[in-house]
Amino acid sequence: DIQMTQSPSTLSASIGDRVTITCRASQSINSYLAWYQQRPGKAPKLLIYKASNLESGVPSRFSGSGSGTEFTLTVSSLQPDDFATYYCQQYDSYSPGTFGPGTKVDVK
Amino acid sequence: EVQLLETGGGLVQPGGSLRLSCAASGFTFSTNVMSWVRQAPGKGPEWVSGISGRGDSTYFADSVKGRFTISRDNSKNILYLQMNSLRREDTAIYYCAKARGSHLRDFFDHWGQGALVTVSS
Numbered sequence: 287d288i289q290m291t292q293s294p295s296t297l298s299a300s301i302g303d304r305v306t307i308t309c310r311a312s313q314s315i316n317s318y319l320a321w322y323q324q325r326p327g328k329a330p331k332l333l334i335y336k337a338s339n340l341e342s343g344v345p346s347r348f349s350g351s352g353s354g355t356e357f358t359l360t361v362s363s364l365q366p367d368d369f370a371t372y373y374c375q376q377y378d379s380y381s382p383g384t385f386g387p388g389t390k391v392d393v394k
Numbered sequence: 395e396v397q398l399l400e401t402g403g404g405l406v407q408p409g410g411s412l413r414l415s416c417a418a419s420g421f422t423f424s425t426n427v428m429s430w431v432r433q434a435p436g437k438g439p440e441w442v443s444g445i446s447g448r449g450d451s452t453y454f455a456d457s458v459k460g461r462f463t464i465s466r467d468n469s470k471n472i473l474y475l476q477m478n479s480l481r482r483e484d485t486a487i488y489y490c491a492k493a494r495g496s497h498l499r500d501f502f503d504h505w506g507q508g509a510l511v512t513v514s515s
Contacts (some may be wrong), residue, residue, distance in 0.1 A: 320501035322439075329489055329505035330439060341503070373438055375501060382455060383499050385438040 288312050288376055290386040298394040305361040307389045309374035314354045318378045321350055321359045324388075325370045333372075334359065361391075369393060396420040396504040398490045403509030410480050414509055416473040416490030424448070424468040427493035427500060430475045432486035433508075442488070443475065444498045453498045458484075480513045487511075 289312040299305050309319065317337040322330035332341045334350035337357055347362040361368055374386040402414040414430070429444040443464040444453045452464050463476040473490055488509050491502035 329508055330502075331505070332501065332503050335494065335501050335503075375439075377497075377499050377501050379497065379499055382453070383441045383501075385440065387438045 287382055288315060288378060288384055290374055290376055290384050292372075292374060292386040292389050294389060295387065296390045296392065298392055299364050300394045301364055301366060303364045303394075305364050305368075305391060307359045307372055307391075309352075309357045309359070309386050311355045311357075311376055315376045315378040317353045318376055319350075319352070319357050320375045320377065321348075322373045322375065323368075323370045324373065330373060364391070396492060398492065398504060398506035400488065400490050400506045400509035403488065403511050405512045405514065406480055407515050408480060408482055408513055410513075411476070411478045412480065412511060413477070414475040414488055414490075414511070416475075416506055418471045418473065418490075418492070421492070423466075423471040425496075427496060427498055428466060428473045429491045429493060429502065430464065430473075431489045431491050431502065431505075432484075432511075433489070434483075434486040437486075439489070440486075444493070445473070446498060447496065451498060477511070480511075482513050485511060485513045 319337045321334040324330045338350045371388045371390045377383045397419045399417045425447045430442045433439045445464045461479045465474045490506040492504040493500035494503045
């Protein structure tokens with residue numbers, strides 16, 4: 287199975303900061319990567335799919351990039367609602383879909 | 395508006411069984427791949443099982459293969475997960491999730507609120 291890692295595991299930031307989270311796959315997944323945001327006590331919410339496609343209704347301050355084995359999620363200017371945990375998920379066709387361990391963004 | 399509502403969670407002893415249901419609305423249920431994704435306390439999500447729109451193709455994670463069964467009733471817009479021989483490590487919140495496309499392995503554009511399953515004696 288493809289393994290996913292994320293860095294950092296925790297990120298402390300302030301309102302207005304530019305924030306970048308990295309996700310790496312143990313083998314190439316082309317661009318079959320999604321990003322989710324999860325607030326405490328809530329279900330994950332889709333932000334980005336196919337590495338760089340913004341889901342409808344998601345603010346444009348969120349962006350994704352990468353292909354192959356290395357991917358990034360960037361928040362251009364952190365807002366109060368953005369303090370949450372972020373997960374990547376690979377959905378390569380020939381392997382079970384797996385999620386990363388998560389990156390928690392908290393208040394500096 | 396897409397809505398997914400899970401029911402059937404609860405406390406069960408190791409070795410016991412439980413059936414989760416997910417009532418879906420707001421989209422054409424029979425044309426969408428559906429999945430169950432679980433999340434143990436403090437952990438990332440884990441994809442557990444998926445089923446095609448017609449119900450003729452299914453997938454199970456190795457951790458639940460042979461113990462869990464997924465099914466759907468397209469006449470009632472309900473997804474099921476039958477869980478047998480439950481283990482303590484199956485303790486998690488179980489989410490019903492709608493896949494964006496028609497592939498069993500896909501990303502999820504809508505999630506239910508989750509059902510807590512606790513396996514403990």
